[in-house]
Amino acid sequence: MSKVVMLEVKGLTTKYITRFQEDVYAVDHVSLTVEEGRSLGIAGESGCGKSTLALSLMGYYFPPLHYMSGEIIIDGRTITEMEPDDIRREILGTEIAYIPQAAMNALNPTQKVIDFIEDVIQAHDPYKTKKEIYDLARKSFEVLGLPADVLQKYPVELSGGMKQRTVIATSVILSPKVLIADEPSSALDVTSQKMVIKMLKNLMEYGFIKSMIFITHELPLLYNVTDDIMVMYAGQIVEKGTAQEVVFDPLHPYAKGLMGSIIVPEKGLREVELAAIPGVPPNLKNPPAACRFAERCKYVRAECEANPVPLHYVGGGRAYRCILPEKELRDIYAKEARTREVHEHAR
Amino acid sequence: MPDDKKSCLSGSGLTKIFGLGRQKTVAVDHVDFNFYEGEIVSIVGESGSGKTTLAKMLLGLINPTEGEVYFQGQKRDISNQKKKKEYWKSIQAIFQDPYSSYNIFNKIDAVLLDCINMRGGRNLPHAKKVELMTEACSFVSLKFEELTNKYPFELSGGQMQRLMIARIFLLKPKILLADEPTSMIDACSRATILGMLMNLVLETGMTLIFITHDLGLAYYVSDTIYIMERGKFVESGSPDEVILQPKEAYTRRLISDVPKIHEEWDLSTV
Numbered sequence: 357m358s359k360v361v362m363l364e365v366k367g368l369t370t371k372y373i374t375r376f377q378e379d380v381y382a383v384d385h386v387s388l389t390v391e392e393g394r395s396l397g398i399a400g401e402s403g404c405g406k407s408t409l410a411l412s413l414m415g416y417y418f419p420p421l422h423y424m425s426g427e428i429i430i431d432g433r434t435i436t437e438m439e440p441d442d443i444r445r446e447i448l449g450t451e452i453a454y455i456p457q458a459a460m461n462a463l464n465p466t467q468k469v470i471d472f473i474e475d476v477i478q479a480h481d482p483y484k485t486k487k488e489i490y491d492l493a494r495k496s497f498e499v500l501g502l503p504a505d506v507l508q509k510y511p512v513e514l515s516g517g518m519k520q521r522t523v524i525a526t527s528v529i530l531s532p533k534v535l536i537a538d539e540p541s542s543a544l545d546v547t548s549q550k551m552v553i554k555m556l557k558n559l560m561e562y563g564f565i566k567s568m569i570f571i572t573h574e575l576p577l578l579y580n581v582t583d584d585i586m587v588m589y590a591g592q593i594v595e596k597g598t599a600q601e602v603v604f605d606p607l608h609p610y611a612k613g614l615m616g617s618i619i620v621p622e623k624g625l626r627e628v629e630l631a632a633i634p635g636v637p638p639n640l641k642n643p644p645a646a647c648r649f650a651e652r653c654k655y656v657r658a659e660c661e662a663n664p665v666p667l668h669y670v671g672g673g674r675a676y677r678c679i680l681p682e683k684e685l686r687d688i689y690a691k692e693a694r695t696r697e698v699h700e701h702a703r
Numbered sequence: 704m705p706d707d708k709k710s711c712l713s714g715s716g717l718t719k720i721f722g723l724g725r726q727k728t729v730a731v732d733h734v735d736f737n738f739y740e741g742e743i744v745s746i747v748g749e750s751g752s753g754k755t756t757l758a759k760m761l762l763g764l765i766n767p768t769e770g771e772v773y774f775q776g777q778k779r780d781i782s783n784q785k786k787k788k789e790y791w792k793s794i795q796a797i798f799q800d801p802y803s804s805y806n807i808f809n810k811i812d813a814v815l816l817d818c819i820n821m822r823g824g825r826n827l828p829h830a831k832k833v834e835l836m837t838e839a840c841s842f843v844s845l846k847f848e849e850l851t852n853k854y855p856f857e858l859s860g861g862q863m864q865r866l867m868i869a870r871i872f873l874l875k876p877k878i879l880l881a882d883e884p885t886s887m888i889d890a891c892s893r894a895t896i897l898g899m900l901m902n903l904v905l906e907t908g909m910t911l912i913f914i915t916h917d918l919g920l921a922y923y924v925s926d927t928i929y930i931m932e933r934g935k936f937v938e939s940g941s942p943d944e945v946i947l948q949p950k951e952a953y954t955r956r957l958i959s960d961v962p963k964i965h966e967e968w969d970l971s972t973v
Contacts, residue, residue: 401891402860516750545750545916546960547973553962554970573889576919576962603964617894619919620963621946626923632894634844636859 359391360431362567363413363452363534368426370412373419380640382408384591385426390534395560395568397582397599399575399614403637405591406571410538413569414452416443431533431566449480453532453565457539460519463511470507473526480530492529499562500525500555517548521555528564535565539572553581576620579603584673587611590637590648593667596675607676607685610649627700647679655680655688708739710776711910712761712794712878717770719756719934730756732934733770738927740877743904743911745921747957748931754914757931758882761912763790775877792821795876799883801863805855811866812851815839818873839869843899861892868899875907882914897924918961922946930954 365388372380382405390396398406408421415435417423428436430451435443448454464472473493477484494504502521511519520540528535537556541549559565570582578585578599585602587595587610595602595611606612616631635652638644644651650660659679669675670682678685719731731753738744748754759765761772763781772779774793781787798804805814815836819825824832833847840847843865855863864884871879881900885893901924904911915921921928921942928945930938930953938951949955962968 402889546918546957547749550960550970551973554973557970573891574962575890576964579964580962580968614891617891618964619890619893619897619917619923620965621918621922621958621961622963622965623947625919626942630894630898630923632898633891 359393361389361429362392362431363388363390363569364427364429365389365413366427366429368409368412368428369424370408370417371422371424372408373422374641378641381424381643382591382640383412384643386588386591386593387426388586388593388596390567390569392566393560394584395570395582397578397585398569398571398588399573399578399585399602400588401573401614401637404588405640406573406588407538408591409588410454410536410569410571413534413536414443414448414454416440416448445480449476449527449532450530451532452534452536453527453530455524455527455535455537455540457543459523459527459540460511460516460543462523463519465511468508468510469514469522469526473507473529476526477529493526496529496564497525500558500564515548517544517551520544520548520552524552524555524559528559531564533566535559535568537568537570540570541577542572542574549577553577556581575603575614575618587614590643591640592648592677593675594649594677596667596673598673601674607670607674607682608649608678609653609655609685611676612689647677708742710773711738711740711742712775712912713737713773714761715771715773717757717760717772718768719753719760719765720768729934731760731767734931734934734936736929736936736939738878738910738912740910741904741908742927743901743913743925745913745915745925745928746931747915747918747921747928749916749957752931753934754916754931755882756934758796758880758912758914761878762794762796762880763787792874793877794880795871795874795878796880796882797864797867797871797884799886801860801867801887802856804867805863807854807856809855810851811853811855812836814855814866814870815873818870822874835873839872840866842872842902843869844895845869861888861896864888864892864896865899868896868903872903872907876909878910878912879903880912880914883916884913885920886915886917893920900924918946918958930957 365386368383368386370383372382374380386409400406411421413428415428427434435447470490470493474489477489493507497504502525506522541552544552560568572578582599585599586593589610595606595608602611603615606615613633633652638648646663647660647665650656665677665679667675667677713736715735716733717731718733721728721730746754760767781790816832819832819835837847840850845862845865885896888896900911913924925942927939928942929936932953938945938954945954946958949958959969959972
C-alpha cells in the first residue's frame with residue numbers, strides 16, 4: 357500500500373547570483389519525496405545548502421536566490437509553474453509553511469499576539485471576522501498546550517521559547533500540508549528546545565500539518581524527531597535513508613564523519629575520541645566536477661577525482677553518493693572500528 | 704580531585720543581587736566553589752540560572768554584592784584599573800558569539816600582535832613575532848599566511864572561534880573562561896574546537912571554566928561539573944557521578960531534556 361505523497365521534488369536546482377555576477381549553486385539537483393504523516397530531516401554542516409534548500413522548497417524566489425530547474429509538487433500541484441504572486445497567495449501558509457531559526461523575531465513588538473495572528477489570517481482570507489479568528493487561534497493554542505492568555509500579550513512579555521512556540525502555532529494555523537522547520541530550536545536552551553520539539557510532534561499527531569521537513573546540524577535531535585534523514589554536502593544529497601540507518605549505519609564517508617562528532621550525555625561518551633572532519637567544504641562558486649568530498653575524504657582514490665558521482669540507490673529509499681560499492685565501504689568501516697578497539701585496549 | 708592540586712580560583716558566599724526592594728533579583732546566591740589548576744570545570748544550567756552573571760563576576764567585569772573571590776589562594780584585589788589589568792593577564796574569556804568578539808577595524812595580524820605585546824613581547828624582532836603567530840595559528844589548524852591582511856569578518860564563524868583560541872594560545876592565561884563557546888557553531892566544527900580547547904589545557908596547564916547548557920558537552924570535556932539552578936550550585940562532582948548517577952531532580956531533568964542516541968527521549972516530561 358502506497359501512501360499519499362505530500363511533497364515531491366525532482367532535480368531542483370537553485371543558485372545565488374552574487375554582487376559580482378558570480379553564480380553559486382547552493383542546491384544542486386536535489387530530489388526528495390515526503391509522504392503523508394512522515395517527517396524528513398536534513399543534516400549537514402554550515403554552508404552546505406540546508407537553509408537554501410528550505411527556502412527553495414517554497415517556490416517563492418527573491419534575489420539573490422534564483423530558480424534554475426526542477427519541479428516542486430505539493431499534493432499533486434506543481435508549484436514551480438505558478439506565478440510568484442499566486443504562490444504567495446495560494447501556496448505559502450496554506451500549503452507550505454516555513455519556520456526560520458529566528459522565527460520569534462517575526463512577532464511585531466507593538467502588536468498583541470492576537471493582532472499578529474489576525475494579520476496573518478486576513479492576508480489569506482480577508483473575509484474572516486475577528487471573532488472567528490480569535491476562536492480559531494484559541495482552539496489551536498489550547499490543543500497545542502499554549503496558554504490562551506498569550507494571545508492578549510505583547511511579545512516582550514513572553515520568553516524566547518514561548519515566542520518561538522507562538523510563532524510556530526501561528527504558522528500552522530491554516531493547516532499547511534508541508535511544514536519546513538529550519539533550526540527552530542537551536543537558539544533556545546535544552547528545556548525550551550524540548551518543548552518546541554514536543555509541539556512539532558504534536559502538530560503532526562493532531563493533524564495541523566501532514567508532513568514535515570526538519571533541518572538542523574544536531575544529529576541526536578534529528579534522530580529523535582524525524583523518520584528519515586538526508587545528509588547534504590556542498591549543495592548535493594550525499595546520503596538518504598531512515599533515521600536508524602543513517603545514524604547507525606552511514607555509508608557515505610562524510611555521513612560517517614558526521615556521526616563521529618555526536619556528543620550526547622550517555623555512558624561511554626568519554627571513552628570515544630571525537631572525530632572531526634578536517635578541512636572545509638569546497639567553494640560553491642566553482643565546485644569540483646567530480647566527487648565534492650574527495651578533498652577531505654580519508655578514503656580518496658584516483659578515480660574519485662575523475663567523474664561526477666551519481667547517487668546510488670540501494671533499495672528501500674536508501675541512497676548514497678560514493679564510487680565505492682556498499683560492501684567495500686562497510687568493510688573499511690569495520691576494519692577501522694577494529695583497529696580503534698585494539699588501540700583503546702592497548703591504552 | 705586529589706588534595707595535592709593547587710587551588711586556582713575559589714569563591715565563598717559569592718552573591719549578586721540586581722535591583723532593590725521588591726524589584727530585587729538574586730542572580731547568584733551564595734555560591735562556594737574551588738577550581739583547581741589544570742582542571743576543566745563545567746558550569747551547567749538553564750537560561751536565567753545565573754551562569755553568565757557568575758562568569759562576569761569571575762572575570763571582574765561586575766562587582767559581587769557579597770562574598771569574595773580568591774585567586775591562587777590570595778584574596779582577589781581589583782580595586783583599581785591598574786590592578787584589574789594585571790588580573791586580566793591571568794584570566795581570559797571566549798564568548799558565545801565570535802562575530803561580535805572582534806574589533807571590526809583591526810586586522811587579524813593586529814589581533815594577534817596585541818596578544819604578543821600583552822605578554823611582554825613588544826620588543827621582539829618582527830621575524831620572531833611572525834613565528835609566534837604562525838605557531839599559534841597552526842595550533843588551531845589555520846594558516847597564518849592566508850589570514851594575514853584579512854579582517855576577522857572575512858572568516859567563517861568556526862574559523863573566528865578558532866582564532867580566538869589562537870589568541871588564548873599566545874596569551875597563556877592561568878584561567879580561561881569559555882561562555883557557551885560552541886553554541887553558535889555547527890556540530891562538526893564543534894568537535895574540532897572542543898578538541899583544541901582540551902589540547903590547550905593539556906599543553907599550558909591552565910584552568911578552563913566551561914559554561915554551557917548542554918550536558919553532553921559538559922560530560923565530554925570536564926573533570927568536574929557544577930549544576931546551577933536559580934543562582935545556586937545544586938550539585939557538583941565528577942562527570943560520571945553527576946551525569947550517570949544524578950542525585951538532584953533538577954539534574955535529572957536537564958539530562959532528560961537532551962536528545963540521546965541510544966536511549967529513548969521521553970517527550971512527555973515537559
